[in-house]
Amino acid sequence: MKLLRYQYPTAHSLRALNQRVGCGAPGLSRLSGALDDLLGSASTSVETVPVDLFEAEEGYFARFELPGMKKDSIGLRLEEGVLTIEPIDATAEGGPRFERSISIPDGVDHGKVGANYESGILTVSMPKEEARKPRQITVE
Template sequence: MKLIRYEYPQAPATSAFNRLFDLGAPSFQRFGNLFDDFFGSNAGFGQPSADLYEDDHNYYVRMELPGVKKDTIDLELENAVLTISSAHEAKDKDTEESYSFQRSISVPDGVEVGKVTAAYEDGILTITMPKAEARKPRQITIK
């Protein structure tokens, strides 16, 4: 069984101080990026990690999505790319809650597209992609 864990690149805010002394950009651009890192953009954040693994019969994608409601999750499989996305907004008298993410994963060759299934339980999304018969390992007898 193979297990591949996606490693996110270094968080942009941690390298902002180093970029402050980057002499390749004009000073106003350096300070603009610094403020974006701390107050504005969260590039790389908010995207859930995915565990990708396989066994003899299936490929799997497992994502931890705590607090995400099942009915807000959208799955789309098109041109060998599996896209998982969700968006939610709720406004109350005093509070406002919102989240959104989109994650695309390349699907290996030999997946039976019509038999792909997904299950969501206790904040864990598991997508099962059955391998085509030609991709499954088989025992060969020696004559």
């Protein structure tokens, strides 16, 4: 069962959109510059990583697209029910700048969360906790 629809990367500012389209409308350029200045957008903006979330009988799966990344340059952490992915050395000149955080569903066994990176796809597996079985308590 798919939990989250694929989210396509988007332009981070009107200026970037204007450059992609190449329409060269001066009014749009001025407006995009003003909005970028107001909102604090810059060429150093952080990209959002596309992700697909799936649920299977045995657990949940998150699939991140990270083409061209090396396995040892991907930072992944789980903290207080939030899974965050970012580059290990985001300060490197010209290095990738991205970040993505997702909330983990209830019922995930945090101790068994694992990740696999292959062909530009990072797959994080989040096994479900075993259902607690009722036990009989003897009254003494």
